[in-house]
Amino acid sequence: MVANGIAASTAKKMKLASSPRSGTLPPPTFDIETWAGNYDGALLPFRLAHIAIHCPQLARQSLSIAISATKKGKDVQLYNRLCELASQLGLQDLGAADHEWAGKQEEGNKRELSRLEGELRGYKNNLIRESIRMGQEDIATHLLLTGGPLPDPANPQPLNTAGYNAAYQAFGRMRDYCTTPTHIASMTLRLIYTALLQAVSAQQQHSxxxxxxxxxxxxxxxxxxxxxxxxxxxxxxxxxxxxxxxxxxxxxxxxxxxxxxxxxxxxxxxxxxxxxxxxxxxxxxxxxxxxxxxxxxxxxxxxxxxxxxxxxxxxxxxxxxxxxxxxxxxxxxxxxxxxxxxxxxxxxxxxxxxxxxxxxxxxxxxxxxxxxxxxxxxxxxxxxxxLSSFSEVSLASLATTFPPTPSAPTAMEDEVLNMIESGMLDARLDMVKGILIAPRKETRSSAHAEAKKAAQEVERTLLLRLHKVNVAMAGLEIPRSKASGGWDSLAAGNGGY
Amino acid sequence: MAAETLLSFPPDDVATLSPKKYDDLMTKYLKSLDKLAKTWTVSIGKKNILDLLSPEVNSIPYLLALNDQIKTAGKSIDETHLTLAASFLTTFDPVQVRYVGEDFRELVCFVLECAPQAGADYLVAVTTGLLRLDPTAGTFTSMHLLLVRACLQASMPSLALPILDKDIYAYPAESQKNVPEDLLSEDLELSNSFITAKSAFSHKLKSDFILEYYLHGAQVYIGLRNYDRARLFLEYILLTPTIQHATSMLQVEAYQKWAMVGLLAQGKTFPLPRTLDSSVTKSIRAVGKPYDALAESFERRNWRKYQAEMEVGTQQWHGDGNFRLVQEAASALLRYRVIDLQKTYAALPVGRVATHLEFTSDETLTLLSEMIRSGLLNASITPAQNNTTADAVLRFHFTAPTTVSSTAGGNLELELQTQRIESLVSSIRDADRRLQLSKEYVEYQKRQKRSGPDAADLADQMDLSYDNPIEMGGDEDIMAG
Structure with missing residues (x-):
């Protein structure tokens, strides 16, 4: 099936792209089942997939919750993706997709979509704004729940109308038929939710x-x-x-x-x-x-x-x-x-x-x-x-207070140097004694230097302006010579008198 | 009879004469000189007239006679003429000479022509002469340019400094119609009142003369490592107004030097002056690309790239006469790489500096000691116990020794600066006044009046208010705090 193939390939991308980071995290402090109980909606499977990718110990548990939750819904694409992810992570039993359910659900989704579209056409013929708005909302909600149409590889142009993008745009189409601020608010809420869903989905596919x-x-x-x-x-x-x-x-x-x-x-x-x-x-x-x-x-x-x-x-x-x-x-x-x-x-x-x-x-x-x-x-x-409370701190004591993450012996030093170079830390490093020194502020002399600089700048600007005025007044502007466009003025200058 | 006429000025009571009276007498005197027979300039009786006259008191006849004798001598000019001219230049009466500008200029030109061979004394005499005539040296004349040229030709650029150090605040102008002229004999504050187009102290000026003067001046200052002043001179050239966006080759040269001076002075190019004509900028930059490339490598502190750029463009630098400058910047780049280190480090082993510079430790040590010795780096080097170069310690000092004296010295400097700006403001006021007398300004005012009183834009006026920070008493507050 073409549809499955594409879903699988996206799932692959999801897994492979994240492989360098996968399995690096220890289990969290919370219990995953209780935690999953806090959430629902389309975002939950994504949350669980995120855990599965990053925490190997919880991969099985989270994916099984995710897959069973998805199977209760209508989103076949998401279901396929999760199954693919499971087999990528080596959980073959979870990875075995229920093709029968998927096929049936997909058929049902398509039927439902055409039914809704038919209804909307009817509303549009009747020209009742409120009905049209609700018809649009129904279609959009349906698209959101089913994950939207699959991208058509033969025709890349409508790619942005596939997946959750389709739902986002369908919600947007409600705008013309909203008659009260409450309608607008309701639509905007859905747009926000869909946009966040799109963002999470995109992030997991590393786009x-x-x-x-x-x-x-x-x-x-x-x-x-x-x-x-x-x-x-x-x-x-x-x-x-x-x-x-x-x-x-x-x-x-x-x-x-x-x-x-x-x-x-x-x-x-x-x-x-x-x-x-x-x-x-x-x-x-x-x-x-x-x-x-x-x-x-x-x-x-x-x-x-x-x-x-x-x-x-x-x-x-x-x-x-x-x-x-x-x-x-x-x-x-x-x-x-x-x-x-x-x-x-x-x-x-x-x-x-x-x-x-x-x-x-x-x-x-x-x-x-x-x-x-x-x-x-x-x-x-x-x-x-x-450091702001010290004038000198040794690198060693800094390293004990703030143990550097990488274990290299120069880790602390490198970190401090980076911070100084990026301007975040105003300090100097004494490499020999291994201490970090806070610079002493010489307010008085720096104020003097500042004033001097400002005065010099004033003088320079005044002189330059005076020069311009004088030259213009004396009619000594650089002329535009006819023959070679101003270049022969050098010859004139050297020619002397 | 001739002698009588010649000595009729100055009268005995010259010191008490009013400017008006002085002027009248002088006019009469000049007329009577004209009436005299041409031969008076050579001798009276048996004696050379120059022996009879004192250059100090009888400046005018002395100058005329000297000029005439030099002219008659033609090619066979000897040392005596030069000596006489030099002594005249150091002793003449500045007020009298104002009436004979052209003759004065002739004499100066004569001395300057001979000076490169004759020696430094004559150049000094000319600078003294110019400063006697106009202590501010602030009105530009062709003598300024000739002097700087002669100094460069004689390879003694520093002799031009007394003149270069003065800021130009005016150019000789045609007198305005319907504006009463100042009397030449008056005690005038600004020299552009007596150095005018009419007085002929200067040849007829062309814009090239000004550009050339400033370019030579900038070169002198670059040679002396006075980068502030060099920058000012180069920016004068860049900012010289042009007609229809014409661009002078001298501006291109100035831009090239300006880019390099920025690197030398502060490690990065100066910001382009905001008032620079944008299409001039464009044409200058189109020609100055190689220098921009150098500047970019410099600002990134990429020594290898800079070296490579430098080698590729060798011919160009030679052609532009900037090879030394580019080389100088190359060594400055190394210095700046070291100086940058003190933003991060308080002390570090020489070996690490060497790695940073991609040099050997020994080379680095030489460079560092050189920098410390020449005062470019405020640091010290402590040799290691085992005497290896790499382990020697470079320690930057942050309490600069200058800060101790800076409280007293800094104040003095600020006061001097204030004085400079105040005197500058007075010359700007004068320029403003002249501008208001010009035909263009009057027409502009007429148009403004027609378009209504609100149309005058305050921003167009030059801001001349300069708060004197020292008199505000803020200083004491700092002390108390």
């Missing part, structure tokens, strides 16, 4: 996800000013913030992500179902938001900002859900960097197995994940902050 994150971000922005009544907007804002944060995180804009996460109202946790979707389960739980926001803030905010806005702000209610995150932040703010980093490291595996945090921060198989990048930033910030 660029930035466009999808950007459209999620744009839709999240729209959701905040959609024009519905106050009491409705209260329900939408938390989702808009959380989605925007996830999108910013996916794009690698950590400080922006931190800002949006911190602005997320805690109502997110108790939101329940909004417009037919429970985002806490389908997108990210409040616990996830606590982790995302906490990590991003820790990586980008100063100590004072952390105290004021994170621990002291309204985000604290989120942090109460994840006490270790809160602990890590308070350890950082009380300058216990070593303990802070140790806490973070303890949960490294958990967070790397998260589908958004563990995604590669840039496309490419060997790219660092967002967790790696965030950890690296937190580490650099800690080192900088640690």
């Amino acid at each position: 660029a996800a930035a466009t999808h994150f950007n459209s999620a971000l744009a839709n999240a922005g729209r959701l905040r000013s959609v024009g519905v009544k106050e009491e409705e907007q209260v329900k939408l804002t938390p989702i808009a913030c959380a989605a925007a944060g996830i999108a910013q995180l996916g794009l690698g804009n950590y400080s922006d992500a931190a800002a949006v996460f911190l602005a997320t109202p805690f109502d997110y946790n108790t939101l329940g179902t909004v417009h037919g979707a429970h985002f806490g389960k389908a997108m990210a739980s409040a616990n996830d938001i606590a982790i995302y926001g906490g990590l991003c803030a820790l990586a980008t905010y100063s100590r004072q900002e952390l105290v004021d806005n994170v621990l002291g702000g309204k985000f604290r209610s989120f942090l109460e859900l994840e006490p270790h995150m809160r602990k890590a932040i308070s350890l950082y703010t009380t300058a216990k960097y070593q303990a802070c980093l140790a806490t973070l490291r303890h949960y490294y595996s958990d967070w790397s197995l998260d589908v958004f945090l563990g995604a590669p921060a840039s496309s490419g198989a060997t790219a660092d994940s967002h967790v790696d990048r965030l950890f690296a930033r937190i580490r650099e910030k800690s080192i900088t902050a640690y």
Whole structure:
């Protein structure tokens, strides 16, 4: 079957491309079944696949949950992909796809789609906007649940109308038939969800996800000013913030992500179902938001900002859900960097197995994940902050406070040198004594030097302007000679008098 | 009779004469000189007239006679004429000479023609003469250019410095119609009041003269490693206004040198002046590509690439006369690579510096000691205990020894700077005034008036307010803090 062949090849890509990183992570601290219970919707299989790829010990368990969950749904493509992934990972029993079910389901999907399309045509003939809108929504939802049409290899042009893209566009087509702000809000919510799904799907296949994150971000922005009544907007804002944060995180804009996460109202946790979707389960739980926001803030905010806005702000209610995150932040703010980093490291595996945090921060198989990048930033910030209280620190003591990850003997030195060269750390390295020296600030003399420089600049600029004015006034501009376009002026200059 | 006329000026009470009276007397005197028979310039009675007159008191007749005698002598000029001319240049009365600009210029030209062979003393005499005439040396004349040329020809460029160090603030101008002229005899603040197109102190200027003057000047400063001043001179050339985006070859040469000076002075090219005509920039850059390539390798601190670029373009550098400059920049590149290290390191073994430079330890040690000795690097080298070069330690010092004196010295320097800018502002005010007297400005004002009072753009006016930072008392606050 052609369809299966293509699905298999994408699954292969998914596995092979990620093979250098697969099986590197130890099992997380959570129990996978309970954890899986926190989520539902189309994103759950992707979450589980992410775990299976990165954590060999949990591969069987997570895939079996994923496959059985998928089989309850309608997405045959996803089912095939997961089975393929299972056999790639050496789980042959799970990898054996139920072709009979797949064939039947696919037939059913196609029938359903044509039925819905027929209905929509009928609505369109009747010209009832509300019915057309609902017809479009039904088709879009169906496309989302079934994973959309397969890409047609013979005709590469409609490639962007295949898969979840088809669902995204179908939701977008509802716009013309929306009559109230509530309709728009409902559509925008679906667009956000689909865009995030597209992004995750793209990331797992190691293609660029930035466009999808950007459209999620744009839709999240729209959701905040959609024009519905106050009491409705209260329900939408938390989702808009959380989605925007996830999108910013996916794009690698950590400080922006931190800002949006911190602005997320805690109502997110108790939101329940909004417009037919429970985002806490389908997108990210409040616990996830606590982790995302906490990590991003820790990586980008100063100590004072952390105290004021994170621990002291309204985000604290989120942090109460994840006490270790809160602990890590308070350890950082009380300058216990070593303990802070140790806490973070303890949960490294958990967070790397998260589908958004563990995604590669840039496309490419060997790219660092967002967790790696965030950890690296937190580490650099800690080192900088640690050094700010000393005028001299020996490399050896630095290495005990911040044990370098690679085991090479010059690892600490290289890290520090990199930080100095990138301008993050204002210090000098004494290679002989093996100490790091903070430069002494000579405020007075540097102010003098500054003033001198400014004055010189003023003088130079004035002289240059005076020159221009004088030359123009005396009519001594460089003339345009007729014969050879200005070049013979040199000869004239040398010719003298 | 002749002697009487000649000595009729200055009168005994010259010091008390009002400028107006002085001017009247002088005009009369010059007329009476014209009326005299042509022969007076050679001798009166049996004596050479030059022995009768004092160059200090009777500057005008002395100058005329000397010029005439030199002319008559033709080819057979001897040392005595030169000596007389030189002594005249160091002693003449500057106010009298203002009335005989052309003759003064002739004499200067004569001395400068002979000077390259005759020796440094005569060049010094000319600079003294120019500065006696105009202590600011701020009005450009062809004598400026001739002097710099002669100094370069005599391979004594530093002799031109007293003139080069003065900033040019005006060019001799035609007198404006309907504007009363200043009296030449007045005590004038700015020399462009008496060095005008009419006074003929200068040949008729062409833009090339100005460009050439600044280019020679820049070369002198580059030779002396005064890169700030060299940069200023080169930017003068680059920023000289052009008609319809014409570009002079001299501007191209200036650009090439300017790029190299930037590398030498601060390790990267200077930012292009913002007011530079963009199409001129384009045509200059099109010709200056090889230099941009050099600059790029330099800025990346890529020594090998720079070396390679340098070898490939050898012919070009020679052709442009910039080979030495390019070579100089090559060694500067090595220095900057070492200097860059002190942003990262406080101390490190020479062996590591060597690896960084891709040199042997011994070569590196030589380079480092050379740099430290010449004051380019504020560091010290401690030999290793086992006496191997690679283990010797290079230690950068951060408390520069200059900072100790910088509180007193820095203040003084800032004050000098302030004075310079203030005097500059007065010459700018003058330029502004002249600009306002020009026909073009009047027409511009007319048009402005027609288009309404709001149309005047404040941004077009030159900002002349310069806050004196020293008088603001902020300094004491720093002390208290």
